[in-house]
Amino acid sequence: MDKNQITEDVLNDLYWKRGLSLSQIARKFGMRSDGGIAYHMDKFGIKRRPSSRKNYIRFEFSGDLKEKAYLLGLRTGDIHARKHCRLIAVSTTSPKISQMKMFRASFAKYAHINEYECNGGFTEKSRRICCYLHSSFEFLIEKLKTIPNWILNNEKLFYSFLAGYCDSEGSWIITQHKKYNGKYKDLIFSLGTSDKIILDQIHQKLKELGFSSHLYMVRKKGTENTINGIIIRNLDLYRVMMSNRKSVVKLAKILLPLSKHADKQKAKLRIINYNKLNLKRKELKRKRLGTIKMPCIKCDHKKIWKNGYSYSKYRDKKYTRYKCPICKHEFQKGYVIICPQ
Ligand SMILES: [Zn+2]
Structure with a gap:
């Protein structure tokens, strides 16, 4: 049907006799939304059915x-x-x-x-x-162009705002470190949008709160980007990013209870748990490895490695062994033969 055919009688017939909804009528006339039909209904003074809303x-x-x-x-x-x-x-x-x-x-x-x-x-x-x-x-109703001061000046309110903003736009990523063949992983927090002023405010506030945050431009306006075959020319895209492990974990811990987005909660938990696992691993390492104060029996260097030196051929041995970082000499405590000179 054509838009010119919209008359009082036609609308009355479709709406009251045939019981179509506004959007169904709109589709009949090739309109995308029901706003136009509502306008004509009001113009002709046609009453509406009571809305369920x-x-x-x-x-x-x-x-x-x-x-x-x-x-x-x-x-x-x-x-x-x-x-x-x-x-x-x-x-x-x-x-x-x-x-x-x-x-x-x-x-x-x-x-x-x-x-x-x-x-x-x-x-x-x-x-x-x-x-x-x-x-x-x-x-x-109004989309914010800047973060208002009553939020920015209060730490708790700022975190609440950030939790909401990140539930929409933030990502929490665990990624393999490029250099070490996936042996080490990076924890990354990334928040990318085209609201430069708001991102800058967040960046400044995060720095003020002791996080190591970075802000940079990801893509310039007009760069073409294809998603599922649709070409879009974007606005400038900016990103607040943190890759310092301590900062990312700290922020994840703070925002986790404030977030309402299940996927992002899971992502934050993954970050926190990965870090816990990592701390455990590190502690274990510290127990077995690390330097202690003891002179090397060969070169008298003051600090030497204790036991389990990762690639030592003695790493499975029962007794505590030591290795000098300078002369690379390995020995067992007490196993020192002093030759009389
Ligand atoms: Zn030595």
Whole structure:
């Protein structure tokens, strides 16, 4: 059907007699959304069926600042919000179930949640989840261009905001070190978006809090990038990155209890556990290896290696053995024959 055919009678027939929904009618006329049909319905003064949305109970925002900071972090990431009459419509689209769960964990206590399948931008099948929140969530409508001072000046609120932002955009990676054939692994935290100002604020704050953070440009505007055959010319892309193990583990530990994204929680746990395992390994090594203060029997060097020198042919021997780092002489304690001169 053509858009010119939209008349009062046609709409009345489709909507009231045949019981189609606004979006179904919109599809008949080749429109992508139901907004245009709603406009014509209002123009002709056609009454609507009572919406199921109106029957759900909605609650006001709790007012908790930590929660507010987290939600603002999500909103700065990939959660969308707009005004819908007096309500705040919040939504996100993703093929990932953990993203849907995160959305529910954040909003299910405030309003009824709708979730359905839809066509994604980069993947064939995607899911869309949305809800209509009480007007006290108005603070979500505007997408932040900078992090407000009430968040930035409070350490706890900053971490809450960062947890929300990272639940959208952050990655926690364990990767094999390039040099050593996968023997050593790097722990990496990476947060890449095109919001340069916000990333810079995060970078500065992280440095202030004692993390070793780096900020750099990943890709310049206009660079072509292909995802599943679709060519996109991106905005400038920036990244906050940390690869210092202590910093990454520290941040993972802080953000873990604040995060609501199951996959990212798992990733953080992997980082923390890998580090624990590594610490254990190191301690074991320290017990067996390491230097002690004792003079070498050959060259009198003051510090020597104790036992299990990794590649020593004596590493399986029962008795504690020692090796000098200077002259490479290996010996057993007490096994010193002093030749009378
Ligand atoms: Zn020596």
